[in-house]
Amino acid sequence: MKALFLRDLRLAVRAGGGFGLGLAFFLIVVVLVPFGVGPETEVLRRIAPGILWVAALLAALLTLDRIFALDWEDGSLALLATSPLPLEAVALVKAAAHWVTTGMPLAVAAPFLGILLSLDWAVAPVLLITLLIGTLGLSVIGTFGAALTVGLRRGGLLLSLLVLPLYVPTLIFGAEAVRRAGDGQPYGTPLLLLGGITLGACALLPFASAAVLRINLRASA
Amino acid sequence: MSFWEFANPRRFIALSDRLVPWVSGLAALLLAVGLIWGFFFTPDDFRQGSTVKIIYLHVPSAMMAINIWVMMLVASLIWLIRRHHVSALAARAAAGVGVVMTLMALFTGAVWGQPMWGTWWAWDPRLTSFLILFLFYLGYLALWAAIEDPDAAADLTSVLCLVGSVFAVLSRYAVNFWNQGLHQGASLSLDAEENISDVFWQPLVICIAGFVMLFLALVLVRTATEIRLRRIAALERRAAHA
């Protein structure tokens, strides 16, 4: 399991692996927003948590199809399926690798990009924590979506359509927690619910992802 | 391969062909009675004026939008567990109706709210949940269309329906939480249809029954179509190998 994890990490960090791509996309979206809504500081400060969350979510979405694409194309996914490692573990490991190479960097970068949006700095720790927890959930959910569309050649758009509605609860609770922290209100409830969704996803979705991978492998055999 | 690829589908088509005229007729009757009664022969509401008449379309379509998804969930489970092809095809057939019902619920809900909210759309928890449901329907249909192998398509969409159902329920609670966070309370929800008097309730029940019959007729017809399409594909495959 560890070997698979490290291998995926290395693949992602290599050129064309998508590691920098997510961060660059995150930056671009955040930079675009003021051009769209105007440079007024108060407006930006108010929408900053939401914008950062949405931008991070979209950036995470961007690299989802890589999770299985390479292994599918060269046949190593079929090999992984026959290995002693259960496919459920493979799915979880790949989701974790995606999180480490995409979600975590996004979460860490968010408070700094928030400066561009006049983000209230007091809220930065909450932003960081919610994004760390949330992007793990997004990676696990996204892995399920990637498994569904793994056999399709132009599956990217369909992947987005399938995954984005699944992202809504995480987005709602994550952004709400940051907003409440910004208003000085207790944010424990949304934070807990966010954690609950991520934990539940980690516990249950790998089974769905594995089932779906088996279906696709069988269909392509 | 046998004469028909599957035994059950032949019986289903026979059943469908026999039932559809009756169910359609009943649906037409119920809808005509319900809608005409509701539109022409009910009074206006004290607060909402004549917009209360939209209830005869909004409530049935909203109920159908949700119940059709539940039916799809059950059909997907039956496919995954018992491998009844008819079940998988029925789920796909139902989805086509469900997406239209969801659209109708969204449109009528938005229009109904316009005089009260002053805007053509409001992020009311109910409407927002239906918008998310609409996206789920779209994704489900898109996945069916994208996968070539029919059995794989049935399997994948069934799993999607399962996972989607869990997230749909999650979203419902999340959206309620999200809207309540606006400190506006539940004032924007359209629960005028709760505690409504008999004057409105009777034609409404008839409309709901009409919509259910319409759905039944449509799903019978559409599933039979799906089965026939599979049959055509099977025959053409056989001819190609011969």
Added chain:
Amino acid sequence: MPDLGKYAAEVLLAYGVSLALLALVIGVSWWRARRVRRALAKVEGRGE
């Protein structure tokens, strides 16, 4: 037509679009069913 008062436009819009949607799904379902039934008859007539 009953007196719809000041909300006439909204009510008629709601009814109009809804009935159009119903007509659409009914029409498409029925037309497709007819087309496929004919196609099947043709393929079956050809083969067996």
